[in-house]
Amino acid sequence: MRESEVEAAIGMSRKWDAWEAGREVAETAIQQLKEPPSFFLLFSTIHYERYGGFQEFLDGVWDVLPVGTPLIGGTVAGFMNNYGCYSRGASALAVSYPSMDVAIGVGKNTKRNPYRAARQCAAMIQQTLKKSPYQNKFLLNFISGPVMPSIPGVGQKKYIRSGFVSKFATQVLGLSQATVQKGLGREDEIFEETSQQLPDYQMILGTSMDDYKGMRNYQFYNDKILKNAVVNLGLATNLDFNVCTTHGMKETDLRFKITKLGANNHAICKINDKPAVPELLKLLDWPEGFLTEETMLHTILYYPISLKRRGRQVPVVAPLIMKDYIFVPCIIDDGEVSILTVSGKDLINAVKENLDFFKQIQPEFGLCSTCMTILQTLGDKTNMIQEEIHKFFKDKAFLLFYSAGEGTFSSAKDITYANMSFNTAIFGNIKK
Amino acid sequence: MKDDPIAQVLDDLMRLDDILACMVARRNMISVMPSTEAFKPEVNPIWDNIHRAMDDVFGVIGAYSQIGLGEMEFRLQDYEVLFYVFPDTENALVAIVPALANKGLLEVEIENARREILKIMKKQEQEFQESKKDDAVVVNA
Numbered sequence: 001m002r003e004s005e006v007e008a009a010i011g012m013s014r015k016w017d018a019w020e021a022g023r024e025v026a027e028t029a030i031q032q033l034k035e036p037p038s039f040f041l042l043f044s045t046i047h048y049e050r051y052g053g054f055q056e057f058l059d060g061v062w063d064v065l066p067v068g069t070p071l072i073g074g075t076v077a078g079f080m081n082n083y084g085c086y087s088r089g090a091s092a093l094a095v096s097y098p099s100m101d102v103a104i105g106v107g108k109n110t111k112r113n114p115y116r117a118a119r120q121c122a123a124m125i126q127q128t129l130k131k132s133p134y135q136n137k138f139l140l141n142f143i144s145g146p147v148m149p150s151i152p153g154v155g156q157k158k159y160i161r162s163g164f165v166s167k168f169a170t171q172v173l174g175l176s177q178a179t180v181q182k183g184l185g186r187e188d189e190i191f192e193e194t195s196q197q198l199p200d201y202q203m204i205l206g207t208s209m210d211d212y213k214g215m216r217n218y219q220f221y222n223d224k225i226l227k228n229a230v231v232n233l234g235l236a237t238n239l240d241f242n243v244c245t246t247h248g249m250k251e252t253d254l255r256f257k258i259t260k261l262g263a264n265n266h267a268i269c270k271i272n273d274k275p276a277v278p279e280l281l282k283l284l285d286w287p288e289g290f291l292t293e294e295t296m297l298h299t300i301l302y303y304p305i306s307l308k309r310r311g312r313q314v315p316v317v318a319p320l321i322m323k324d325y326i327f328v329p330c331i332i333d334d335g336e337v338s339i340l341t342v343s344g345k346d347l348i349n350a351v352k353e354n355l356d357f358f359k360q361i362q363p364e365f366g367l368c369s370t371c372m373t374i375l376q377t378l379g380d381k382t383n384m385i386q387e388e389i390h391k392f393f394k395d396k397a398f399l400l401f402y403s404a405g406e407g408t409f410s411s412a413k414d415i416t417y418a419n420m421s422f423n424t425a426i427f428g429n430i431k432k
Numbered sequence: 433m434k435d436d437p438i439a440q441v442l443d444d445l446m447r448l449d450d451i452l453a454c455m456v457a458r459r460n461m462i463s464v465m466p467s468t469e470a471f472k473p474e475v476n477p478i479w480d481n482i483h484r485a486m487d488d489v490f491g492v493i494g495a496y497s498q499i500g501l502g503e504m505e506f507r508l509q510d511y512e513v514l515f516y517v518f519p520d521t522e523n524a525l526v527a528i529v530p531a532l533a534n535k536g537l538l539e540v541e542i543e544n545a546r547r548e549i550l551k552i553m554k555k556q557e558q559e560f561q562e563s564k565k566d567d568a569v570v571v572n573a
Binding site for chain 1: 547
């Protein structure tokens with residue numbers, strides 16, 4: 001009986017005008033449901049900023065969406081759903097199910113004070129769901145992603161060769177994080193704190209982005225547009241579900257020791273007691289000067305590093321290099337680490353491996369967060385991933401969004417935070 | 433041109449910042465342009481050279497599309513030219529992008545455009561075949 005009560009629908013718009021797209025994304029989802037939605041997850045690309053703005057976009061959504069529907073979401077680099085894969089437009093997941101309690105939460109100033117924002121947001125979820133009779137608890141932790149500060153005379157660059165500028169830029173990065181909230185997303189810190197606040201929840205982490213440029217991003221909370229915020233969707237339900245992370249990255253025999261960290265443990269300053277960048281180039285057998293603004297995209301992203309944080313493996317890519325420092329997107333610990341490698345085929349196999357984890361579940365709907373670097377790497381071949389996921393869900397709704405920092409948490413498996421990873425939360429019923 | 437559904441798909445592509453020009457073309461012929469018929473100005477100084485190189489690439493596409501050539505690309509100075517071939521034909525959707533553009537994200541939308549254009553072409557072909565059948569019926573009657 002339970003299965004038949006679950007209604008899940010994907011909304012979709014490819015219109016350019018913000019208000020019309022908002023209206024269409026809500027309308028295409030709602031018209032597939034017999035009952036009003038229990039919640040509405042909304043993701044859009046950054047394009048509407050210039051075609052009416054995000055307030056217009058949300059106004060369009062609320063022109064259709066029943067008043068009081070819990071809504072969260074934000075801007076993403078792209079998305080994938082039952083219809084295809086897109087790096088422009090808007091998509092939504094609307095779910096209606098009577099045996100499910102829903103809460104949404106918000107925390108602000110994530111880049112300045114991530115722990116406070118995480119606690120604020122988690123408390124809102126806890127407060128609403130603490131009396132729920134349902135034991136299975138889920139949380140989507142959706143956080144404002146990184147925003148590159150523009151360094152005077154340099155602009156927004158991924159690679160800075162000059163030692164003088166790098167020293168200056170490192171200081172600017174720290175300062176801009178605290179003052180104008182431009183810098184790393186600090187989603188790893190927020191996720192860590194949220195998992196400590198809500199340990200009985202299974203969680204999926206995603207981050208808000210623009211079109212891969214890292215210049216701005218927005219979060220949606222009901223009818224409000226926010227910046228530098230964390231928004232949560234909490235569910236308590238009798239539906240079965242699980243979360244899973246896979247990444248397909250393989251260890252190489254290239255190992256090294258991080259001997260000095262900097263920038264609040266976000267920068268690798270020394271490897272094997274030598275300046276980090278020349279030593280990394282030597283290990284990879286790459287010539288000096290090989291890394292440039294242009295080659296970074298095609299080289300270092302294919303060689304992630306398996307770092308460590310509190311005993312956990314954290315595979316990440318280096319998004320920023322300043323002279324001899326390698327910046328990483330999360331807080332890390334020093335010690336022995338190894339270089340990883342990944343190919344397009346490995347990425348697609350990671351999706352298959354992930355879905356295989358759910359073979360006992362008859363899916364009703366699913367939510368996935370994936371690294372936007374995968375979208376950038378695979379390009380139109382991303383459709384191969386869409387075909388795999390579509391084969392798994394068949395006519396059941398799924399929505400995948402592209403992030404810049406993603407992961408999952410469950411008390412059984414602890415935190416899995418990784419770049420280039422594929423993260424799923426699949427809801428349904430365990431097959432008998 | 434404004435009512436041509438294929439031109440409208442190209443218009444959508446042209447709205448993306450890093451699509452500097454796009455068209456449906458074959459060797460020595462541009463079949464459909466965006467309805468505004470305007471490329472972004474940065475392409476203009478190098479357009480003649482790109483156009484000449486495109487024609488050479490179409491020679492390769494013509495030779496190999498029947499055996500599954502799906503995509504080609506070349507880089508000329510600071511630009512990349514991407515060819516998304518329509519299966520089993522000598523035609524391709526062509527897009528010119530800056531060499532340092534976030535190509536992966538653009539490729540997703542170029543592929544979506546190719547799929548949409550293919551649908552339009554199939555529909556137009558179907559309508560053409562049906563009208564031919566109707567004409568034959570009239571002649572026979």
